[in-house]
Amino acid sequence: MTRRWSLDRLATGGALAAWAALFWMLLVTGRTSLYLSSRTAWLIPVGAVLTTAAAAGRLATGRTDPPTSQKPPWGAGLLILPVVLALAAPPATLSSYAVGRRSSFGGAGIAATARAVAGPLDFVDVAAARSTRDALATLRRRSGERIFLEGFVTTPSNLGADELLLTRFIVTCCVADATSAQVRVVGVPPGSYDTDDWVRVTGRVYALGAEVLVVAEEVEAIPIPTSPYLTP
């Protein structure tokens, strides 16, 4: 009996091919960092290879003995929908909107102990100091040191005219587990930056009581970095 193409198999192959296309696109364009942390970025090449092989295998074995199902393949369509959304929507990162919907970073174990105490201070050190005593004590010992921070601007109403909250999201696996890290920056030219503007701050960091602040020496606008999220 002549074997015919099965719609079910073609649709399944199509869904797998669509996911393969998404994984390859993320890999080629470097957009992986919009969704995953550097720790889980390896999933994208693995996903690309697996979905490509699965799609090729499903399409190569797509013929069956008639009769085959003629129902619309809604299940495969639902699986293709996220791919369509990812390709149709412009690339973006989490913004100030997400800050109020996320926990604050509290990765004390990493920030306070595992990181090099003598190394340059960064956003994770500063954020950890706001949540744990050990990290705060470490930072207090290094008060007055120069620090370089990149992040986006949030401006709550309780800040002074020359202040801003510099914010960065810390992602362990994917954006769904993002926690926010914030540090108060003082000495910023009033009215220079709007919410969600990305800036690079050069300044000196101080731990005052339980508060951490950075006295800005220079603030400059920057484009959204290629890796917008930090990994603890």
Place this chain on the structure above:
Amino acid sequence: MAARASAPPAVFGGLRAAWPVLLALSAAAVAIRLADPAGAAWLQNLLLVFLSLLVEAMPFVLVGAVVSAAIEVLVPASAFARIGSLPRSLQLPAAAAAGVAFPVCECGSVPVARRLARKGLAPGAAVTFMLAAPVVNPVVVASTFVAYRGREALGVMVIGRLALGFLVAIAAGWVIGAVTGSELLRVRGGSPREEEEERARWPRFFSHLGGDVVFMGRFLVVGAAIAAAIQTFVPQTFVDSVASTPVLGLLAMMALAFVMSLCSESDAFVAASFTAFGPAAQLAFLVFGPMVDLKLGALYLGTFRRQAVGTMIAVIAATTLAATLWLQVVVG
């Protein structure tokens, strides 16, 4: 010629049936362009969380489907019948221990458990494996260690998570053990006839692989959409206020784990950020979340019968709560 005219090639006839799906997908693409997520922060947030959950979970679903298809094609049913003949007191701990050798997150273990149950493994053992694997595998143990390194509660968190993972998975498997495979598994739609009719190894392998991915994937899409919507629209202050209710703290942390739908390999870092809560409440989050969450709930409802899902969730919740209450008394 006449015969050809009356029966056009199936690929063209079949494509006609695909038109509504293609039209719906095109409409979705146009709608998202018109909505302009860049100008609507909530939509941008919703899409980012939704897509990130799926981009991370889909490779694990694929790995699970590959393992599941390999079990179907390569392992004879008699192998599972032999395991099934062991006493339940041995089967369940062995199934939980097998989870140690399966380092994928929860989305990957569901298709494998389904396949194991279909091949004749005792339903209780399949469920025990499915629930234990995402909690007790070495990657998760290592991530829990890293997240709590430097804290006093390190030992409690790592050993407690491992021990509670075993305990809760075995308890759920024990209760589910009373049902048969057909009472556990939901009857699947689609065209299983085509799968069953395939005789050659590779077509059978790809039939099962593709079938599992589409079957599991659509429930994953629904679960991820709900989790993303909650992460987008529910303010953290509300979540914190619920979670900090003293008497309901443990339940609230379990509810939070359910809503957030985090991968078991990353949830320890989020749990560690709840510094206001003691180790017991954080353990409730870390044990309950990888076994029951929104995206898994959708996967379970697509895989198992409703009654079995209800029983499983009730046992997981009750055992987690009882064990963490006891821990709260002992360690705080």
